[in-house]
Amino acid sequence: MITDFKEIENSALNLDRKNKARLADKLLQSIQGKIDPEIEQAWVDEVQKRKESLKSGDASLHSATDVLKEARKRIEK
Incomplete structure (x- = not known):
């Protein structure tokens, strides 16, 4: 039986x-x-539900960079 942490980690x-x-x-x-x-x-x-929404085109993905940029714009207003 493996008991050494490094062995467990590697496994x-x-x-x-x-x-x-x-x-x-x-x-x-x-x-x-x-x-x-x-x-x-x-x-x-x-x-x-979200997976199906993406497949059907009802939702889309956005990069974290774009989302944060938009959030910062909204906060500055």
């Missing part, structure tokens, strides 16, 4: 993207506690 960094995400989720749950299933489902639903 984790060598995981594929999906398993890294699963591991990150498990680690966060161990720190924060279990997430309310209703809240988690609400976020899943929201992500799906």
Whole structure:
């Protein structure tokens, strides 16, 4: 069994993207506690809604640079 932090870290960094995400989720749950299933489902639903909105063209993506530039303009008024 791996017990050295560096070994664990190296093993984790060598995981594929999906398993890294699963591991990150498990680690966060161990720190924060279990997430309310209703809240988690609400976020899943929201992500799906936004994804469909992008696919259909009802929404669009903007770079962080452009968003911050626009926000600064509005604040200065």
